[in-house]
Amino acid sequence: MGETLTLPVWMLILPFVAAAVAALLPARAARLAAGAAMLGELGLGAAMVRSFRDQAELQSVATWPMLGLFGTNLRLGVDGLSLFLLVAGAALGLLAVVVAGAGRPASFHAWLLLFVGTMAGVLLVQDLLVFYVFWELMLLPALVLLLLWGDSDRRKATVPFVVVTLVGSLAMLAVIFAMGAEAHARTGAWNFDLDALAGVVTTWGPDARCWAFAGLILAFAVKIPLFPLHFWLPAAYTSAPLPAVILLSGLMAKLGTYGVLRIAMPLFPEQAVAWSPWLAALAVVGILHGAVLALGARDVRTVLAYSSFSHLGWIALGIFSLTAEGIEGALLQQVGHALVTAALFILAAWASERQGSTQLSRFGGMAATHPWLAAALVFSAMASAGLPGLNGFVGEFLILLGAWGLSPWAALFGGLGVVLGAAYLLWLLQRMLYGPVVEPAPSGRDIGVRELAVALPLLAMMLLFGIRPGLLLDRMKPWSDAYVLRFHPAASQAALPTGTH
Amino acid sequence: MALHAPLLVAAALFSIGVGGFVARRNVFALLMCIELMLNSVNLVFVTFSRQWLALEGHVTVLLVVALAAAEAAVALAIVIMLFRHRETLDVDVFASMKE
């Protein structure tokens, strides 16, 4: 039994309260309030990291009796899986508010806060039904931000996104209810607690478990997105406003992989083991497909959107390798990619602003006219390409290492993504930054102190986590070490004697 | 033997009510048809209550009568409001449920 008011609870409540407040304030004050709230959220996150013990268990657990729907206890907590995603969510939220600029109305900031809050809810709750509620609620701010403040072709982006997401969610809801009903049939009480359900579903037959696993994977694969469910992504990423894109690609995509790790695989470990080669194959196809598309894209935001899709393929590959190395890499990459993708989208937006277009054919020679912006872009692109010493490398290395443990072919074909990744990122830089200065020349000043205040912390963190990934990895490792044992019963028995020493 | 007659009457009343409800277009006719159906059900309750010597049936009938009275009061008020708006009692004009 835990407390009722722990850090996670405050982290969950703060964005919602702040959203309500911000909605009532005038625009300028709302922006300040939103920024302050996100700063507070980040502070809470930092406090959580400080108090975090490097163990596998759920920590800072808050138990709220009878608050789970159907009268069950609602548990909230953090562990190595969710800790840095929560912090990243707060950081990206702050970033989103900052780059949103002063021109946005109060409601914009309120919706941003709601987006962060619902994602925090997804990460914190341990009750599947409440998880589902947050999961669906999360869609609302995403859609509102997209529809009200998106580009001209936002409607085209919204329909496939909504439909495919809802189809996936419906499958998940069905599975969740089936599991709850099973608990009801067994114990006479509805129960959606994740730990309780893990024991319940073991009595199901193989067919039922198979379908349930498939339903959950479908719901999460849409969000990741896993090939071939990615078709909604480019339109959504390119037409959403920048602050929303930061949250979409920075965090919401990772909630897909989070769901796979938190829910689908622990509940149905045999299915996870049996299906992992196929899912890994889909991940590899996604890596290559996304990279190839990024290579051919003619719009800077499209390149980054496909790049994000390709990188999420890495994370999925690491997870489905079901090796300690691969899952560690995936956990690290979840956080690392949040950082890099946010930085790239922001820098690309600044560059497009100065160039007056997002079409790459209109770019050229920016390194000469805007050297600092160019330097930041090159740095971030190198981090994204997995240059050792920057934060993309260790995650990618561990993922590919784990993939080799699943199958050398997975490492080989996944590894081709390293080559293609370098190709499309450098090709992007080539078109934006190098060559003679185009006509009309990019206008406006180079990035100044204000922009650097946004970009420098990101770049510094890329370097820091590249050289000292242990700052993140040491918190995650106990969780992932314990986690993989579920999928390797033989190994867990072998590990037991050493564990008791 | 004793059940047949009241049940047949109830069935007849209910059929008249349903038929009228579906066929007529005047609001008052509809309300009367609803009353008919309710009262046919009341008749069934009373019949069986007598048959099994159980009081629940009578109690339910009283409840239904009270509810029917309340319903009639509300319904008439609505009908008056509708008439003031549209100057007609033809229900096919009131197709606002489509929206």
Next chain:
Amino acid sequence: MSHVHLLAWILFAPLAAAVFNGLLALRSARVTVPVEGHHLRPIDRAVAGIGVAGPLVATLAAWTLAIDFLGRDRSLRLTELDLGTWFTMGQAHVSWLFRVDALSLVMVLIVTTVGTLIHLYSVGYMAGDQGFPRFFTWLNLFTFAMLVLVTARDLVVLFLGWEGVGVCSYLLIGYWFSDAAKAAAGLKAFVVNRIGDLGLLLGMFLLYWSMVPSGQASLDIDLLSAHVTKLSVPLATLAAVLLFIGAMGKSAQVPLHIWLPDAMAGPTPVSALIHAATMVTAGVYMVARMHPLYHHAPAALAFIGSLGALTALVAATVACTQTNIKRVIAWSTVSQLGYMFMGLGAGAFSVGIYHLFTHAFFKALFFLSAGAVIHALNGEEEVGRMGGLWSKLRITGPAFVIAAAANAGIPPLSGFVSKDAILVAAWHAHQPWWLAVGLLTAGMTAFYSFRLVALVLAGPARDKHLVEHAHEAGWTMTVPLLLLACGAVAAGALEWPHELGGTLWFSAWLEPVFYPSLAHGVHANPVVDLILTAGSVAVVATGAAVGWSLHARPGAPTGSPWTPLAGVWQAMRRGWFVDEALERALVRPVVFSSRAAAPFLDFLLGWMAKGVVGGLSMAGRGLAVAQSGLARHYAMAMLAGLVVLVAWAVLSGGR
């Protein structure tokens, strides 16, 4: 100062210089002071001072370490710097562990010494360039990354240096980024190198997972060295070949050599430092560093040697035909790297490293003197406009001749000694074909080296106006030339052959690292060695004489010297069309799928999704008809439902 401190100075002095210059570069990028002529702005002076001081400090520390090592027992010639854990993988650790042993020290000495001279040279060469601070930032950073590469004790840390030098190379090749072609050459270099790097990564993965069952998985080179001997030979061969694919990319072996000639788009000091003396030899170093693995996989060694021989020959043929002064030397570098791998393939690791050592001096000298020529001619690189420069360039001219002679293998220069050692090693490894190819290549090397000397220096000037205004460079450029020339001449003394009365100092120095038996086995039969040496000298002399006599006379052609050869000459000039073939086989399919195939697939997927959406909305519109808004219709529907229910209840008999 303790060894560990020296090692820290070696590593971090260049890094500190890079950071400092990087800040200055960022500052000067925004506040541009126009440059007049070949002068240094005040900010450039600061950059030059720091930029040269960083590598210089590293050089002094490296030599201090070397002298100290010399006075010690060979088993004590080792020092390690431990900076903690980088990251953990599974149960294994990757540590920031830097180690200098005899082999690493050779590399460190090359990188720091040659590197410092090239930094100094760059001060003169790059003077007046707007991006001077940026240039020195990358050059310093490169030096740091290269030092990490050669001192890393863990393969992953080695990989950090490996990719680090790659990215610096990318940035420096595309240094004049306003020329899109030059920036594209950098891109090509990086991507081709990435293909090799994938091989290196896969090799690391294979080794790691082969160690997992033993419960001691690691990518620490020392642990790996102990472990690889227990591997099955096919597995070891596969691992060795995968690692070598990495070396093929970095060290420009066929068919991954295509980036190196294009890399000449970078400033000449970059070509000298990165694309001749140090970075491109990283593959050779890595293979030598992993020698226990390669010893255990003879088939992989044979592959390496054969590919090296092939590369040496192919690149030499191409070098014979180039008319751009830097491209001749670039192809020559590819060819010499082939020699090094031939030496490694013969199992003579110390010989391969020795050629790397001498090559660093004479090829850096070759590039720098070529750079001085280019500098003197205001950026002209085509030999067709040179000639008659001997009397104009009193320091550069002789330096150029020494470099060419050493490259050709004229005794007693260093190139002769190391190349001869490789040929002898090939013979002793029972590889007559390697020897034959090596001799043929030696002849061609002499041919193109002296062809270049003749075209650049001898005869009357082809472009009188250009040559008349030629001027010798300042001291920052000539001093490195003189020092490197001394190195190119004297480095041969370290491994002067037994049969000519010398002592194998260099091999003896590396003995603690490599297997001691090798050094003795190679030189078992002095008579055979003597015959081989005489043969190679004869071939070299012939090639040099032909190359000189054909091109030194006035009006000598820069194209094919014999008309019947014109067709083949053209094929060689185009690098045997390897570039075009790879373009068709690899690049075009990828571009096609990125522009057409993959978008079409996504279009299909989107179309299917739209089909689902369309179907749903059609169904919705169909159902909407039922909602008439008339209470009667709803009542009828209820009645129908009631009828169905009752009918069902009656017909099923109440069950």
